[in-house]
Amino acid sequence: MQSFAQLKRIYDSFHAEAIHLAGTTQQLSQRAATYHHVYEDAGRNHAFPLIAAHGALWARGYFAFGMKLGKLLSYQYCLTPSHRKQKLDALEAFAEAFREVNRRVCVQIYTTYHFTKVHGDHPDAKRLVAPHLLAALRRVHAANRSGEQLTDQAKRDIFETHFLDEQEQVVGPRIDNAVDQFDWPLMKSLALMPAVRFAYFPIGFWLQFWKFDHKEERIARGLKAFDIAADMGWKHTEAALDRYAILPEEFFIDSIGHFSHMKSEILAAA
Numbered sequence: 534m535q536s537f538a539q540l541k542r543i544y545d546s547f548h549a550e551a552i553h554l555a556g557t558t559q560q561l562s563q564r565a566a567t568y569h570h571v572y573e574d575a576g577r578n579h580a581f582p583l584i585a586a587h588g589a590l591w592a593r594g595y596f597a598f599g600m601k602l603g604k605l606l607s608y609q610y611c612l613t614p615s616h617r618k619q620k621l622d623a624l625e626a627f628a629e630a631f632r633e634v635n636r637r638v639c640v641q642i643y644t645t646y647h648f649t650k651v652h653g654d655h656p657d658a659k660r661l662v663a664p665h666l667l668a669a670l671r672r673v674h675a676a677n678r679s680g681e682q683l684t685d686q687a688k689r690d691i692f693e694t695h696f697l698d699e700q701e702q703v704v705g706p707r708i709d710n711a712v713d714q715f716d717w718p719l720m721k722s723l724a725l726m727p728a729v730r731f732a733y734f735p736i737g738f739w740l741q742f743w744k745f746d747h748k749e750e751r752i753a754r755g756l757k758a759f760d761i762a763a764d765m766g767w768k769h770t771e772a773a774l775d776r777y778a779i780l781p782e783e784f785f786i787d788s789i790g791h792f793s794h795m796k797s798e799i800l801a802a803a
Contacts, residue, residue, distance in 0.1 A: 555636050561590055563795065565589050571646050578683045587773070630714075724745075
């Protein structure tokens with residue numbers, strides 16, 4: 534049995550690999566493919582990365598719209614170009630902070646999934662992965678090994694555990710910091726009220742946020758996003774990734790082969 538020092542090196546190795554695969558904040562296709570890989574590798578029992586992939590791809594259009602709106606509203610400062618530039622720079626920094634959150638979530642998902650897949654039963658695994666998250670991932674791995682397809686309720690329980698952990702460890706602190714530093718009250722208020730419409734949602738439906746910086750609202754909307762995915766069906770939710778027109782055609786032809794080739798190229802370059 535590995536010592537804790539050996540276990541930590543293995544964890545760090547997966548983490549380093551995850552950083553490369555998650556890419557930069559702008560490499561959405563690469564990150565979405567990495568999210569989907571975890572979903573697929575888990576026998577489609579780990580729904581969190583699939584829904585996170587939708588979040589990453591949807592956000593591109595939202596941020597693009599936000600920047601256009603920001604440029605329009607910044608004309609009120611046209612007589613003071615330096616002030617206008619300051620506001621637009623602040624808006625870009627705010628958007629980048631949100632993109633960075635998604636990148637970090639991808640790193641964490643990939644790392645904990647692959648580490649626990651191999652070493653989740655090690656008595657010291659709980660020193661590297663929070664016990665509640667470790668238990669949820671062990672459930673995923675056990676189902677995958679036995680060829681079991683978990684019920685939607687079981688998937689929801691695992692999703693909620695992972696979602697709450699991400700909100701506490703990754704998302705919440707960074708969003709709070711980004712909001713505190715964003716000095717443009719009008720754009721801040723608008724940015725925190727997104728109407729989210731993932732590609733798998735039924736026609737005419739969206740999730741309206743009023744205070745995105747409130748953790749309770751993010752949790753409620755996140756769980757609703759899961760429930761909609763379950764109601765619409767997992768095949769539909771997975772197939773709807775093509776509606777963002779970001780992932781390449783080869784991903785939809787052979788997602789396993791696409792990720793394998795992508796991973797080999799990225800890690801070789803690294």
